Amino acid sequence: MNYLLNTHACIWAIAEPIKLSTTVRDILQNPGNHFWVSKISLFEVVIKLKIGKLPEFNLSFPEFVRSVYLSGYELLPVKEEHLEAYNTINFAELHRDPFDRYLLASAYFEKLAIITKDEKFMHYTDTFQIVW
16 A cells, blocks of 8 residues: 655654554555655655754754655655645645645545544545544
8 A cells, every 4th residue: 555654654653653553553564555755744844843843853854864765765756736636625724734735635646545643634534544
């Protein structure tokens, strides 16, 4: 199966796997699964590092990116089709985070299940497979 890791899920998978659910850890260890990390998530991580929102994160940004590659995750580029999907999805009004919305749009276009603990993603279970 193909999965897109939400930003926090990617951070935890790299730096704090104990924070992941047992289900997610099992999915990540299954060699039959394929994992994607959006370049938008990398942008979100570098912003959070810059403004101090990840104080317990012990990796530099280059170390984090290297760890993403070493974990076998593939980077998902920003595509026009993701932006077109963004424009067509009826997002929940209370879920205004543009990073999350972009991840939803890219998962929609690419037909990826989303690994996330974020409860706001539960608004979309009729359209997306949300895993935690």
